[in-house]
Amino acid sequence: MGHILIDSVCKEYPNRRRKPRPGSPGTGKYMVPVLDHITLEFGEGEMVCILGPSGCGKSTLLRIVAGFEPPTAGRVIIDNKRVERPSSDSIFVFQNNGLLPWMTVWENVELGLRHLEDREAKNERIAEQIEIVELEGFEQHYPHQLSGGMRRRAELARALAVNPNIMIMDEPFSGLDFLTHMKMREEVVNMHRFTRKTTLVVTHDIDDALIMGDRIVVLDDRPAKVKLDHKLDFPRPRDFEKLPELSELRKQIFLMQGVLYAV
Ligand SMILES: Nc1ncnc2c1ncn2[C@@H]1O[C@H](COP(=O)(O)OP(=O)(O)OP(=O)(O)O)[C@@H](O)[C@H]1O
Ligand SMILES: [Mg+2]
Numbered sequence: 001m002g003h004i005l006i007d008s009v010c011k012e013y014p015n016r017r018r019k020p021r022p023g024s025p026g027t028g029k030y031m032v033p034v035l036d037h038i039t040l041e042f043g044e045g046e047m048v049c050i051l052g053p054s055g056c057g058k059s060t061l062l063r064i065v066a067g068f069e070p071p072t073a074g075r076v077i078i079d080n081k082r083v084e085r086p087s088s089d090s091i092f093v094f095q096n097n098g099l100l101p102w103m104t105v106w107e108n109v110e111l112g113l114r115h116l117e118d119r120e121a122k123n124e125r126i127a128e129q130i131e132i133v134e135l136e137g138f139e140q141h142y143p144h145q146l147s148g149g150m151r152r153r154a155e156l157a158r159a160l161a162v163n164p165n166i167m168i169m170d171e172p173f174s175g176l177d178f179l180t181h182m183k184m185r186e187e188v189v190n191m192h193r194f195t196r197k198t199t200l201v202v203t204h205d206i207d208d209a210l211i212m213g214d215r216i217v218v219l220d221d222r223p224a225k226v227k228l229d230h231k232l233d234f235p236r237p238r239d240f241e242k243l244p245e246l247s248e249l250r251k252q253i254f255l256m257q258g259v260l261y262a263v
Contacts, residue, residue: 064076105154
């Protein structure tokens, strides 16, 4: 479970600045193309990192895969079924502010387990997820009583509890300080190793993508096309200094994004 086929997906949005006059022919020219025939196939359990310039359509692509928005053309097929609407059982969309502020950490994690009848099994499962993300002792805290990094870890626990086939993360580390970012990245890699769920991560950070991904996809500027789709067959933990091939790829991707001298 968790196989994803993005089949020639296109997306256009109306141009907000150029409204068509009523009755004018060819409304097509008032549309802005955002995604241009994106075709990608992700295997079960793959961790795919998606890079691309700001505004190129990464979040749009994730929203289409999650079923929040229809594509203008093309289709998304997940486990042989066409995506037509969101499915909270099989896809979890990780949000940076996804916790409900009026609920404790425990209650937030419990949200994903509403269907579980057995109280004891449920409690055990909640405690287990909280332990995995090392938030024991904070079960009765409300989100505003946690640090930014802890809130993201609580959100991870929520995702783990739901046990979806697919995890979708749009810039999960944005706004975190350097060390918290590194720890959270490790947390996501461990979670993936442990659960083996198909995971799509959009990031701005080339190093994040190369360290985390089983696969890296680079999108071109708007309208987004697939510029690079590369498998990363490198052992983990990954160290650029010990992996010259990975270092070389890093340089190439920086170049692709218009940076000549990556540091
Ligand atoms: N609902 C919408 N209506 C109209 N235009 C939209 C809508 N959503 C996104 N767009 C446009 O589509 C383009 C792509 O947006 P998107 O949010 O997917 O980019 P992104 O690659 O995620 O950018 P960033 O890296 O800054 O998050 C942008 O130009 C944006 O203005
Ligand atoms: Mg975005």
